[in-house]
Amino acid sequence: MDTDRERHRARETAFYLFTQQSLPACKPVLTPGWVIAIFLFMGVIFIPVGLISLRASHCVVEIVDRYDIDCVPEPSRMDKVSYIQDDSIPKNCSHFMKPVPPITWKVSCISPYAEPYTFSSAVITRHYTAVKTATEYVKSRSDKQLLDGQKYHDTSSCQPVESNNNRPIVPCGLIAWSLFNDTFEFIREGAELKVNRKNIAWKSDRGHKFGKNVYPFNFQNGTLIGGGKLNPEIPLSDQEDLIVWMRTSALPSFRKLYGRIEEDLDVDDVVVVNLMNNYNTYSFGGKKKLVLSTSSWLGGKNDFLGHACVFVGCSSLTLAIIFMLLHVKYRRPYGDMSYLPWNRKSFSG
């Protein structure tokens, strides 16, 4: 008896069941009930999510202003490249931005961001088109050097901007070398708008990725000067422009955060931008734009997300309805024997 029971128990052990491929299993079957319920559920989830996203997106106000052509003086417009490359010509430029538009979708914007028609915060991004993601370019940097500075000697990854006078350039690499160097000042009604340029980079980047004791002492000292220069007195961890720039964008056309305007703008406010148009996009036909945008909990203006969610939700609902109709019309009794192959054959034969 005892041995019998033991054997029985042994047979029931998980390992035995495992080797015999008879572990307890859940075998869900997609019955029409489940199918319709799942599609309905997805529809019910996605449509509201989409609508909420759309609302958030509509609350965002965005002013895009292209300045790369306007900021080249009329006579030089024929040959913008030589204009931008000529260091002797001052590059400052004053530019009127479009007036701040009203928020289009009034109802939606009783938002945490103060009352309508004002911007609780503005995000300035610059925008330019360029092929900036070639492998060679993206790889031309040294994360170790950025953190450790000269202590880290191997800058071979920074080809072709690796060293100058046998000393590694800090920060080395093409990305840093082609640092964006247009600067902006905003004036509203004669007074300067304060732009907060702190905390535009990720905190972890500032804290752990760019060295606190690494100074760009020999940056842009070579024969070829690329983009912007850095103040050699300030450690890399505080050069937020560089930190933002070093985050390579995914696509050739991209925006980068420049700073935050922490004052509210009113509708129809006209903002004058005084900018230094230093950066050469003319060689490769790139555009430069200045973007003023508010942000919502979702980020910038992003209608697509909401539309896509609504679309998926609607598709789900439609499918649910279609299946419901199909099921009503062509009801197939589930687990019906007559559908088994041998029975079906006898019908046809």
Place this chain on the structure above:
Amino acid sequence: MARGRIRAKLRKSHLYSFCLFRSSGSGGQSIGGPGFSRTVYCNEPQVLNQKPYRSNIISTTKYNFFSFLPKALYEQFHRVANLYFLGCAIASLTPLSPFSPVSMIAPLAFVVGLSMAKEGLEDWRRFMQDREVNSRKVHVHNEEGGFGKKTWEDVRVGDVVKVEKDQFFPADLLLLSSNYEDGICYVETMNLDGETNLKAKKALEATLGLDEDDNFNNFKGIIKCEDPNPSLYTFVGNLEYEGKVYAIDPTQILLRDSKLRNTEFVYGVVIFTGHDSKVMQNSTRSPSKRSRVEKKMDYIIYVLFSVLLVISLISSFGFAVEIKYSMPVWWFMRPQDADEYYSPKKPVISGLSHMVTALMLYGYLIPISLYVSIEVVKVLQATFINQDIQMYDEDTGIPAQARTSNLNEELGQVDTILSDKTGTLTCNQMDFLKCSIAGIPYGVSPSEVELAAAQQMANDQEDQGELKTLVASKKEKAHKSPIKGFNFEDNRLMNGNWLKEPTAARIMLFCQILAVCHTAIPELNEETGNYTYEAESPDEGSFLVAARELGFEFFQRTQSSVFVREKYTASGKPIEREYKILNVLEFTSKRKRMTVIVRDEEGQILLLCKGADSIIFDRLSKDGKLYLEDTTRHLNDYGEAGLRTLALAYRKLEESEYTAWNNEFQKAKTSIGADRDAMLENAADMMERDLFLVGATAVEDKLQKGVPQCIDKLAQAGLKLWVLTGDKMETAINIGFACSLLRQGMKQICITESGSEDKQEVKEDILKQITNGLEMIKQENDPHAAFALIIDGKTLAYALEDDMKLKFLGLAVECASVICCRVSPKQKALVTRLVKQGTGKTTLAIGDGANDVGMIQEADIGVGISGVEGMQAVMASDFSVSQFRFLERLLVVHGHWCYKRIAQMICYFFYKNIAFGLTLFYFEAFTGFSGQSVYDDWYMLLFNVVLTSLPVMSLGVFEQDVSSEVCLEFPAVYQQGPRNLFFDWYRILGWMGNGLLCSLIIFFINIIILYDQAFRAEGQTADLAVLGTTMFTCIVWSLNCQIALTMSHFTWIQHVTIGGSIAAWYIFLLIYGALSPRISGDAYQILVEALAPAPIYWQTTLLATIACTLPYMAHIAYQRCFEPEDHHIIQEIKYYRKDVEDQHMWTRERSKARQKTKIGFTARVDAKIRQVRAKLNKKQ
């Protein structure tokens, strides 16, 4: 001393005088000519040194120590995929690679290494087996004049060897002499042709004197003979001995791998050694087999490779254009300093180098991890096959074994099974079951067929009282101790009760025929005191056992007499009777009868005859037909029950009549010349006439356990079964009946050779028979009509010739069952090849003996029966089971599962890699074909290793569409495999399309959402790392959700692997983000700081995942609703527990599930029911 005793005991050779002496006239002239150049100097090893023949070492290995590495590597890189991966691995060493070399080389090394290790292990096994064979010992005559032991490998051509009882012959030998004075010996050729009955071989008269060790000191002789060839049944040569030339024919040749039986020893000269021997010439190299799915996968690889090439070309072209036209103006790239790959001056070089980069970058389309995963999954599947307790034979303790894991899924696609008979279907044991004496049937034990039919009918709940009692009687009998070869039960005959029967005299005569008319030798079993019989065929043995059990114990045979002890006599005391044997007329397949003429103690001369009923019935006298009608009816019944029948008859002879005939017969016997056979035949024929029919016997060729049921199930699963046997046609047909491959009412198409000399004539005749057969099938109107094709080896030799084989195959596939008898091992292989190549379907060969090796190797899947003596079949096989009946589970359960698992797994694998790989391409296209990958290197590395590998492997190892019980209940579900429903192009392309769709959805959702707008409330925009990570998150989610939708069987393993994979991604991100930025780069703190707090990240993930799975879900939901497949319905039945609620319906459906099969029990029962109905209709 021992020898003397044996000689005194028996000289039986004259029994064979009739059939063995045949002159070998034809071969003589050609000796010495081309093809007949071999010269063997007997017993003169020093002469041989001048003209060496191959040594006796055999090697069946593919590789040796030195050639293993190059050859095995060559084999591996013969595969397109591996070659591609090798190219990638080499390219990864150059600076062009987007990945680190380790990530390319390590998986390749794993795949190639594993495959090579498997090859090596198999070869090692073969090597060990060879070594065991080569080091067997045999007595060889040495120069000192004695016989010393030598290993087989040292045996040379021309050596004189002495082989003792139950030993194998080390090479092909010329028989010189045996312990019997007339040079007879008995051999068992099981390993050559699968036949278990003993064959007699006879030495030349001239060499009979060489029967002592000492006689060989001065023995010299020269054998001139044919060159090595694979024909087992022919031999042409002659022996020059003591100045005379003697012709040698096949009866003097002892073949390697056959066994000496019933003979104490023989002497022989080695003629063919090692690979020259006939059996080795018959062997074929073991091929490496690949499954159909895997072969198809090659085509998918080609398709994907083309896609890969196209997108790489697009990429490289785009890149070259960018380099040429854009690079000069990209000052930020410092074009003047750029190395040659980026130099605008050499766009072609840039383009070409980018091509290499692109080929590797998009290498995800052809995933090496697929090969790794498949290898691993198959090994695990094989482990499950090995572990299956229901394929474990408790009697022998041998489990089923998957000896190679390459073919698991092929098991699910088998269309035709080619089976050996002896040892596979049958136990090679005959049981005397029934008999009909003087028109009265005896024997109540049911045959297996009857039993199964009864059970079936009982299940069908029809009134079958009679059959029910049969079942009951079988149950009662279970406790009776069985006597081997005897399963007869009838109180009217047993225990001497026959004396009380009215026909006692006939019964006695019947038993006398059984006890006297045979050529067996009795052996006293010391332990039990019973006699066992060494008979030429097992049914002869069973007759003797039956006679013994009925009270006529044959206990001694002398040169001239047979002694029978009669236990039950009128007086009550046992009597020993002596029957003087006057003549024996042998059984041959042509004569189909055997006759002895004896003189009993009263001096009466009796002719006792047993033979095939048709032959005997033709030879009855007018009076002898007394019981003809009844006996014929009984014979039909027996035949229907799958029993093997013989009719028994006798005739009383007058002294004068006999003497006259005997003179004639002796004259014929001593005559020399071509017509000797015919004369003997005529003489025999003259005597075997005017017989008196006594009765008939029915012997059951004992099938192995569960064989009929298994065949039935396999037939229901839609599999065709061909039986290829070395046995005689009658035996084969009987077995056909026993395992329900044949049944009464089935139209048998027998194709036989006409026996004409002219080859062309024979061929034409056979062709005509085949055409007739086809015509017959075409003209048949009855839908239930079934045809059986029976063909013998000689005919098959013609039918397999190139110009006829397709016709033959055409006929064969039209027939419900095919039985080939008397086929040689090579023919078995040829038939297998014909079926394999002719029909293009998957074949499975199953066998147990060395004679099946060719067939096992040739078939797509070879299955060996383990647990029997020889291991050759198992060694050559891909799977081994210990019983035929386990084949059902192996195919219907494991085969079905493995096929679906592998098919689904491969489809999913391509889906997932396309979905992933194409996103890389789109990103390329969006970024000016820069060669930059959107994902971090680590993500890409982990993608196939951790993040998506385990769920797909759990799909490959654990998925079950329906449970094993359901598979067995509904064998018809198996048809999904042979019809290849789960790996057809429709499905494959569907999955690929799904992958394409998925890649598009994921890429564009991510790109549009994240390309320039801030993704955080704080205004940060997405950089490469953020976009890549978000996109990758979407991929991980989508792919894992997708696989959850494909699975239908979730144990905790699936839950853990799927959930775990998704969790692993986040865990990885956390860990990777927590590492120093020196390692993680832009991914530093990416989840914690950048992504997790952004609602858009989660929303995008959810959106992309659902959007990806929505189309597939709609598809499967639609399919299940409106075009359900077989397994869907069964799943639903199980899901709604309909089977439990409605038992009756369930059983009814189960019986319906049996396809309209034309073979198997079910078919037989159906046929019977139809018969009964027809009868009823007539009555009405």
